[in-house]
Amino acid sequence: ILAAASAKRPGGARMNRRRASALLLTLWCVAVLSITVLAVARMVETDVQMQTLQSRRFEARQLALTGVAYGLHPRMKRWDSLLRSKSPDGAELEVRIMSEASRLDINHLLREEGHRTLKELFKIWEVPEEFISTIVDCLSDWVDHDDLTSLNGAEAQDLVDQPQYSIPANRDFRSVDEMEKVKGMDVVAAVKPNWAEYFTVHGGRTVDLQDASIDVMRACGIPIDQAEQIDELRRGPDGIAQTADDLIIKDAREFLRQLGVFNAETIAARFSANSGPTRIESTAKLGGIDYRIAVIADVGERNRDSTLIDWQEE
Secondary structure, three states: OHHHHHHOOOOHHHHHHHHHHHHHHHHHHHHHHHHHHHHHHHHHHHHHHHHHHHHHHHHHHHHHHHHHHHHHOOOOOOOOHHHEEEOOOOOEEEEEEEEHHHOEEHHHHOOOHHHHHHHHHHHHOOOOHHHHHHHHHHHHHHHOOOOOOOOOOOOHHHOOOOOOOOOOOOOOOOOHHHHHHOOOHHHHHHHOOOHHHHEEOOOOOOEEOOOOOHHHHHHOOOOHHHHHHHHHHHHOOOOOOOOOOOOOOOOHHHHHHHHOOOOHHHHHOOEEOOOOOEEEEEEEEEOOEEEEEEEEEEOOOOOOOOEEEEEEEO
């Protein structure tokens, strides 16, 4: 009893509490330090990943630029092996060369009497019939040079409470992107998400038959069965576009006449062959990164330099 009593000397319990508190504080500091180290490690890892991603993106862009340089060479053929290559490290390059005039020039379409081509294109895409006139009139009001609202259109005073749509600029479209915010184009996008691939502002009055899509040919008056036949013939025996066996159309009028297209003379007036500026789409793939550069240019011949018209990267 005396020994036990002597062990319970004054201040012993207080010292034990201090030791326990010190232990808890030490454990808490270790936990905080561990969390800090893990956080720093995660930040370093994220930074390394970002640097790697930026490096791959840079390399992919350089490869895409190489493809653009290939495409701008006046002697480069669409089927040249340089335009489709894959390196041992997995990097891939694909370059497509086509006529920009194979797309429909929206500014010329809006000058057409009755807007027949544009309306027909929307019908082919199955845009609801009740919206077609509204969309066409809104596009017309956007480019006309007055503030008078068309029957189903919209001018600035009609759009003040609709900020999702752009105010008409009363001038020609300078890019296809400007069409996106015109009232009614959201309806088109709902049924045809890639609608922008069918339009241009760098085309002309005629459409290049060599590269025109089936929908564009149909909108310009060629029946669907013959449009599909033209597309098949252009691809050549191998059935693959932009290869050495592709059929090259030299005279659109004569080609349509020989094909037996109904009213060929009238329809041929809408088409040309190998006309307009050149569109070059260079896509590079590297380490999970896709980098695409689209260039529109007047490609020079002989000693004449190429003239860049438009340049987009994504």
